[in-house]
Amino acid sequence: xxxxxxxxxxxxxxxxxxxxxxxxxxxxxxxxxxxxxxxxxxxxxxxxxxxxxxxxxxxxxxxxxxxxxxxxxxxxxxxxxxxxxxxxxxxxxxxxxxxxxxxxxxxxxxxxxxxxxxxxxxxxxxxxxxxxxxxxxxxxxxxxxxxxxxxxxxxxxxxxxxxxxxxxxxxxxxxxxxxxxxxxxxxxxxxxxxxxxxxxxxxxxxxxxxxxxxxxxxxxxxxxxxxxxxxxxxxxxxxxxxxxxxxxxxxxxxxxxxxxxxxxxxxxxxxxxxxxxxxxxxxxxxxxxxxxxxxxxxxxxxxxxxxxxxxxxxxxxxxxxxxxxxxxxxxxxxxxxxxxxxxxxxxxxxxxxxxxxxxxxxxxxxxxxxxxxxxxxxxxxxxxxxxxxxxxxxxxxxxxxxxxxxxxxxxxxxxxxxxxxxxxxxxxxxxxxxxxxxxxxxxxxxxxxxxxxxxxxxxxxxxxxxxxxxxxxxxxxxxxxxx
Ligand SMILES: *Cc1c(COP(=O)(O)O)cnc(C)c1O
Numbered sequence: 001x002x003x004x005x006x007x008x009x010x011x012x013x014x015x016x017x018x019x020x021x022x023x024x025x026x027x028x029x030x031x032x033x034x035x036x037x038x039x040x041x042x043x044x045x046x047x048x049x050x051x052x053x054x055x056x057x058x059x060x061x062x063x064x065x066x067x068x069x070x071x072x073x074x075x076x077x078x079x080x081x082x083x084x085x086x087x088x089x090x091x092x093x094x095x096x097x098x099x100x101x102x103x104x105x106x107x108x109x110x111x112x113x114x115x116x117x118x119x120x121x122x123x124x125x126x127x128x129x130x131x132x133x134x135x136x137x138x139x140x141x142x143x144x145x146x147x148x149x150x151x152x153x154x155x156x157x158x159x160x161x162x163x164x165x166x167x168x169x170x171x172x173x174x175x176x177x178x179x180x181x182x183x184x185x186x187x188x189x190x191x192x193x194x195x196x197x198x199x200x201x202x203x204x205x206x207x208x209x210x211x212x213x214x215x216x217x218x219x220x221x222x223x224x225x226x227x228x229x230x231x232x233x234x235x236x237x238x239x240x241x242x243x244x245x246x247x248x249x250x251x252x253x254x255x256x257x258x259x260x261x262x263x264x265x266x267x268x269x270x271x272x273x274x275x276x277x278x279x280x281x282x283x284x285x286x287x288x289x290x291x292x293x294x295x296x297x298x299x300x301x302x303x304x305x306x307x308x309x310x311x312x313x314x315x316x317x318x319x320x321x322x323x324x325x326x327x328x329x330x331x332x333x334x335x336x337x338x339x340x341x342x343x344x345x346x347x348x349x350x351x352x353x354x355x356x357x358x359x360x361x362x363x364x365x366x367x368x369x370x371x372x373x374x375x376x377x378x379x380x381x382x383x384x385x386x387x388x389x390x391x392x393x394x395x396x397x398x399x400x401x402x403x404x405x406x407x408x409x410x411x412x413x414x415x416x417x418x419x420x421x422x423x424x425x426x427x428x429x430x431x432x433x434x435x436x437x438x439x440x441x442x443x444x445x446x447x448x449x450x451x452x453x454x455x456x457x458x459x460x461x462x463x464x465x466x467x468x469x470x471x472x473x474x475x476x477x478x479x480x481x482x483x
Pocket of ligand 1: 117118119120122151152153154223228229257258259260311312
């Protein structure tokens, strides 16, 4: 049996794949291909038989500098020679100390607490926030409010603030749902309205909600600049400024989830550091959102959250690691003679030395490659290369923020995403639309030729998908597309 087929068959028997209706991989007509990957390098994933796929979504948004980067690989090998793992309660080690110091210097938030994935970072931030208020003598402040379409992970606690029905429906009875307020998604702009107007409208809705509920609310949780899982919904940075003002005004915490957008993805090192009033002449955050806000350039750049959740790109896409950073004020509310006032949360692999070392190597690369400036050049080039896609007559709301590009496709196919992904794979391309939103989020190292291939193949896959309209779309009715 061919190697690819062999691994595919064994995987379908033994492995339960994530975010997948397994039957779609095996049903007779148009099975969704399962791709065995033998090795990966740069932007390319290689199978066992010489085929390769351009990783246009950085393997679910985790990869920053390409696969198998020599600098991260060497750091990991070196770390393996000295310390694999030690528990972090009662022990400490150089990689976790150095990483915490560096993250603090980059964000102005000290006191890094570690988990192993994004969802646990969300839960850590929510628990810390509620426990802070309890320690502060206000235990009734234990509810949360999130933004419509928000995504913060899929464990039972994280689902409470994740507003994506497909991921939540089956588990509704298990979840203590948070409240949800209007999204600042710039696509909602009416005639004559700017993205900033939409942001103001969403902020007013949050304000009204907090007037009623702040006394029982611990925190607002939001994804700054781009709600990725919602379908790359982008908003005006003014919304972040309003979030900070409203959280201050109503005495609730601001939790920013930069699990997907951190580490240069949106054009600044962290999305919340994006200037609300862009300094001319450089475009806001290296982006080119179509809807400009037209405000002047007077105010200081960025805001500071009370909690910052990081994961995905933190290790450059090599090992699972997440971190929650917070303020001195929060930290001090837990610092006490009484054990129960401490933050008694742990994971077995908290602060794993290998993962921390990969993160340190990633931060080195961010510095050494001057990634913010470099990405600005790469993103401009990609925007030009994507020209035909952006101008395609079926495309609506072409948009980008830093190294995130998105296009909504007007198509009658209810399963557009799955069909497109299949055609993309046939083109040697990993792209997985979300609903009817096609997007690209490639590793930062994508070069000119690879960018050209990405753009050309993405367009070819679009043509192939749209050619299927009308021919049996009804058969797939009721199957909704996931991430
Ligand atoms: C991916 C993601 C998460 C969840 O991270 P996992 O590691 O998949 O648990 C949370 N928030 C955002 C914004 C994400 O994109």
